[in-house]
Amino acid sequence: MEFLDFNVLIGGEAGQGLQTVGEAFSRALVRSGYRIHVTQTYESRVRGGHNVFAIRFGAKEVLAPTEKVDLLVALNGETLFLHRQEMAPGGQALADEAWEIPEGISAVRAPYKSLSGNGFANTVAMGVAGALLRIREEVLAGALEQILGKGKASLAEANRRVLSSAYRWSKEHCTELEVPSPGAQAVPRIVLNGHEAVGLGAISAGVRFCAYYPMSPSTSVAMTLVQWSKEMSIIVEQAEDEIAAINMAIGASFAGLPSLVPTSGGGFALMVEAVSLAAVSETPVVILIGQRPGPATGLATRTEQADLEFVLHAGHGEFPRAVFAPGSIEECFHLTRKAVELAEKYQGPVFILTDHFLADSYRDVEPFEVEDLDCVLPGEEPGAIPEGGYARYAITPSGVSPRLLPGVSRHLVVADSHEHTEKGHITEDLSLRPKMVEKRLRKYQGLAQEVVPPSFSGPQDPELLLVGWGSTKGALQEAASLLSRAGRKTSVLHFSQVWPLVDAQFLERLKQAKTTVCVEGNATGQLARLIRRETGFKFPMQVSRYDGLPMTPEYILARLARQ
Amino acid sequence: MVNIEQYGDYKTSWCPGCGNFPILKALKEALVGLDLEPHQVLFVSGIGQAAKAPHYINGNVFNGLHGRSLPVATGAKLANPGLVVVVESGDGCMYGEGGNHFLAAIRRNIDLTVLVHNNQVYGLTKGQASPTSAQGFVTRAQPDGVFSSPFNPIAVAVALQAGFVARSFAGMGEHLVEMIQRGIRHRGLALIDILQPCVSFNHVNTYDWYRKRCKPIGPEHDPRDWEKAMALSLKWGEEIPVGVIYQNDRPAFEEHFAVLKEAPLLGRKVDKRALEHILEHYA
Ligand SMILES: Cc1ncc(C[n+]2csc(CCOP(=O)(O)OP(=O)(O)O)c2C)c(N)n1
Ligand code: SF4
Numbered sequence: 001m002e003f004l005d006f007n008v009l010i011g012g013e014a015g016q017g018l019q020t021v022g023e024a025f026s027r028a029l030v031r032s033g034y035r036i037h038v039t040q041t042y043e044s045r046v047r048g049g050h051n052v053f054a055i056r057f058g059a060k061e062v063l064a065p066t067e068k069v070d071l072l073v074a075l076n077g078e079t080l081f082l083h084r085q086e087m088a089p090g091g092q093a094l095a096d097e098a099w100e101i102p103e104g105i106s107a108v109r110a111p112y113k114s115l116s117g118n119g120f121a122n123t124v125a126m127g128v129a130g131a132l133l134r135i136r137e138e139v140l141a142g143a144l145e146q147i148l149g150k151g152k153a154s155l156a157e158a159n160r161r162v163l164s165s166a167y168r169w170s171k172e173h174c175t176e177l178e179v180p181s182p183g184a185q186a187v188p189r190i191v192l193n194g195h196e197a198v199g200l201g202a203i204s205a206g207v208r209f210c211a212y213y214p215m216s217p218s219t220s221v222a223m224t225l226v227q228w229s230k231e232m233s234i235i236v237e238q239a240e241d242e243i244a245a246i247n248m249a250i251g252a253s254f255a256g257l258p259s260l261v262p263t264s265g266g267g268f269a270l271m272v273e274a275v276s277l278a279a280v281s282e283t284p285v286v287i288l289i290g291q292r293p294g295p296a297t298g299l300a301t302r303t304e305q306a307d308l309e310f311v312l313h314a315g316h317g318e319f320p321r322a323v324f325a326p327g328s329i330e331e332c333f334h335l336t337r338k339a340v341e342l343a344e345k346y347q348g349p350v351f352i353l354t355d356h357f358l359a360d361s362y363r364d365v366e367p368f369e370v371e372d373l374d375c376v377l378p379g380e381e382p383g384a385i386p387e388g389g390y391a392r393y394a395i396t397p398s399g400v401s402p403r404l405l406p407g408v409s410r411h412l413v414v415a416d417s418h419e420h421t422e423k424g425h426i427t428e429d430l431s432l433r434p435k436m437v438e439k440r441l442r443k444y445q446g447l448a449q450e451v452v453p454p455s456f457s458g459p460q461d462p463e464l465l466l467v468g469w470g471s472t473k474g475a476l477q478e479a480a481s482l483l484s485r486a487g488r489k490t491s492v493l494h495f496s497q498v499w500p501l502v503d504a505q506f507l508e509r510l511k512q513a514k515t516t517v518c519v520e521g522n523a524t525g526q527l528a529r530l531i532r533r534e535t536g537f538k539f540p541m542q543v544s545r546y547d548g549l550p551m552t553p554e555y556i557l558a559r560l561a562r563q
Numbered sequence: 564m565v566n567i568e569q570y571g572d573y574k575t576s577w578c579p580g581c582g583n584f585p586i587l588k589a590l591k592e593a594l595v596g597l598d599l600e601p602h603q604v605l606f607v608s609g610i611g612q613a614a615k616a617p618h619y620i621n622g623n624v625f626n627g628l629h630g631r632s633l634p635v636a637t638g639a640k641l642a643n644p645g646l647v648v649v650v651e652s653g654d655g656c657m658y659g660e661g662g663n664h665f666l667a668a669i670r671r672n673i674d675l676t677v678l679v680h681n682n683q684v685y686g687l688t689k690g691q692a693s694p695t696s697a698q699g700f701v702t703r704a705q706p707d708g709v710f711s712s713p714f715n716p717i718a719v720a721v722a723l724q725a726g727f728v729a730r731s732f733a734g735m736g737e738h739l740v741e742m743i744q745r746g747i748r749h750r751g752l753a754l755i756d757i758l759q760p761c762v763s764f765n766h767v768n769t770y771d772w773y774r775k776r777c778k779p780i781g782p783e784h785d786p787r788d789w790e791k792a793m794a795l796s797l798k799w800g801e802e803i804p805v806g807v808i809y810q811n812d813r814p815a816f817e818e819h820f821a822v823l824k825e826a827p828l829l830g831r832k833v834d835k836r837a838l839e840h841i842l843e844h845y846a
Pocket of ligand 2: 578
């Protein structure tokens with residue numbers, strides 16, 4: 001079977017070490033030869049509430065979250081009740097012997113307290129579950145040790161002991177579960193979540209400056225840069241607000257450091273004026289928007305894809321931009337690199353749209369070939385430009401002007417938020433204005449030539465074509481495979497760059513399919529509307545999800561069945 | 564030797580008689596006196612009449628958004644700590660729209676020289692009250708007089724232990740040149756609040772009004788004595804003290820970045836070996 005995979009769901013309160021258990025499992029599974037896909041959901045609180053870390057694993061690439069649980073690892077009693085409806089046929093739960101077990105659930109009841117000694121209940125659960133899943137104890141112990149860090153030797157030691165006794169108990173009292181057999185992985189794979197991949201992509205592309213104001217889910221991008229700031233010589237500054245963050249990045253970029261600003265919808269709303277500033281001053285800046293449900297503060301820790309139109313239109317006046325929407329960990333890495341390159345090349349704002357689900361979703365990927373990666377280095381050699389003759393905004397056929405950096409040569413670099421002369425000085429010369437507008441807009445031609453085409457997978461002449469963008473990629477692909485196997489020839493068209501749109505790259509596909517459905521994590525069908533506006537193509541059907549949870553194959557199939 | 568011609572002579576869009584003219588002249592003289600060449604200096608400003616000043620002087624320029632000069636200047640200084648960065652702003656731009664950045668920049672103590680052309684009014688938008696307008700100040704937008712109490716930039720800066728806090732007056736050329744030079748020499752954030760007559764919209768705080776009141780601070784004041792500086796910062800009225808009110812030796816913000824210790828980050832390629840090593844961490 002193609003989707004021979006297994007879904008472990010670990011549930012508990014915030015503060016119970018869920019993240020540690022989940023990450024250790026993820027790594028251990030990958031080291032054991034599995035491919036993984038992680039979905040995290042949590043409430044907006046630091047302690048308490050109900051959080052979930054779900055790992056779906058198998059021998060082949062796992063594309064999407066699923067709604068059926070094969071092993072429910074409960075770190076508290078409530079978890080058993082909250083997820084009892086989701087248990088797969090034959091599914092098992094792991095619980096403390098003292099907890100009440102809801103009717104209909106088959107559970108392994110472990111003595112969490114006596115095995116844990118002193119407050120390591122999460123480690124007990126990890127050990128018992130590890131044994132049930134046939135993960136070798138040393139592999140899980142090694143992953144745990146790595147996550148806890150080298151700092152606290154006594155803590156690692158204590159955890160190690162608890163893990164051992166949990167394995168021993170499990171071997172004596174339980175039967176191992178039927179799990180898919182691992183695949184043979186040629187290369188050791190690395191495990192990253194979406195925002196770690198964005199951060200590493202940015203670093204590899206040469207980003208040296210990051211300013212941010214904390215906001216879920218984008219803070220994790222800044223944290224990845226902070227984590228490696230010393231090794232990679234990066235300045236990361238927590239600004240006083242989002243307005244400062246983007247203006248600082250623009251200042252740093254103007255003076256020569258490739259810059260990244262991670263934020264989320266509400267924070268981005270504050271940055272919008274400076275998006276125009278980057279455009280008119282022709283200063284490169286990459287803005288990452290980790291989408292979460294709005295309007296305003298919305299659901300702070302849930303997921304949605306509803307900021308496409310906002311980002312597309314953010315900023316006053318008319319200017320070119322590019323908007324990326326990665327759908328996988330690899331795309332998070334490579335498209336962030338591309339965003340940095342394009343910002344530098346076309347000297348203006350470039351956007352990356354992720355979301356809460358993708359930000360926190362760990363997956364295994366092949367290590368990136370660092371040797372082959374280029375990085376950007378802003379600023380040109382002044383060469384033959386006479387000292388007094390440098391014009392920051394020289395009007396060129398491509399719209400891109402030579403960029404020198406202030407203070408690096410004797411040339412004076414003048415940048416302005418007003419309409420300006422070629423030399424950068426404020427002007428009210430209305431005959432110059434159209435020339436400057438056109439110069440900036442000409443960059444679109446270059447940007448359009450570099451658009452990443454939407455990816456197409458599945459039969460060439462589908463009965464049904466599923467169309468989507470960003471993080472729903474895997475769910476679309478799995479839904480398409482399931483439908484095809486059930487006899488309905490289905491293909492997928494996925495946009496990982498949502499602006500500019502180049503008709504020639506996709507319009508025929510839309511027209512050729514018997515039926516097309518646009519699947520989006522928002523209520524109004526923003527991509528569908530954009531495609532209609534740009535091409536006139538109207539989707540006959542839409543699937544929308546906006547309850548704060550990620551798109552799943554099951555959700556898509558259920559919605560299609562209703563239409 | 565640098566001479567004043569290098570800094571250019573431009574037509575401006577200021578009203579004849581505006582206090583911005585002597586400030587611009589003093590700025591050029593200060594830079595010449597420090598033997599700085601135009602390409603060594605970056606002028607950063609926001610929006611307003613005062614914020615146009617960088618367009619009327621030779622140098623590198625980033626003229627950005629209303630109220631946002633300080634974040635831009637901060638980013639640029641971190642990118643290239645070798646630049647002398649001078650921020651030019653009006654009181655509305657700096658203390659109104661940019662108020663939060665003003666507080667944050669002082670706390671960071673980044674090495675910038677902040678010149679605020681303080682005319683107690685919004686000039687460019689035609690005469691509304693600004694954060695420094697006196698209570699009762701009547702404008703077309705505030706026909707019943709300003710109700711809010713005025714923002715005291717000097718007291719706020721001293722309270723936050725800014726690196727260097729001074730006041731000067733557009734009508735005191737030499738004094739102003741000296742203040743700007745001391746501000747640029749100071750390592751850390753230097754605020755120079757410059758009293759600037761607006762001949763079009765402020766008919767109260769005129770050249771004469773200031774001339775009668777501005778009194779240079781005597782040598783008896785020790786600018787390193789925070790409590791005395793705090794007391795002095797509150798003085799305003801029949802006598803307005805001008806000069807260095809407060810100064811300390813807090814390290815400048817850029818010094819705390821370990822990655823800036825060896826060399827600026829500008830022009831450095833990505834260290835691929837280090838990156839490879841980092842990727843191993845995720846295995
Ligand atoms: C975000 C934004 N809000 C408002 C304005 C309009 N505006 C331009 S200058 C200015 C006030 C200028 O006053 P001040 O900073 O004191 O400078 P002055 O003109 O008096 O030198 C305002 C409100 C703007 N350009 N941007
Ligand atoms: S409006 Fe006032 S501040 Fe502006 S130029 Fe005229 S006199 Fe100067």
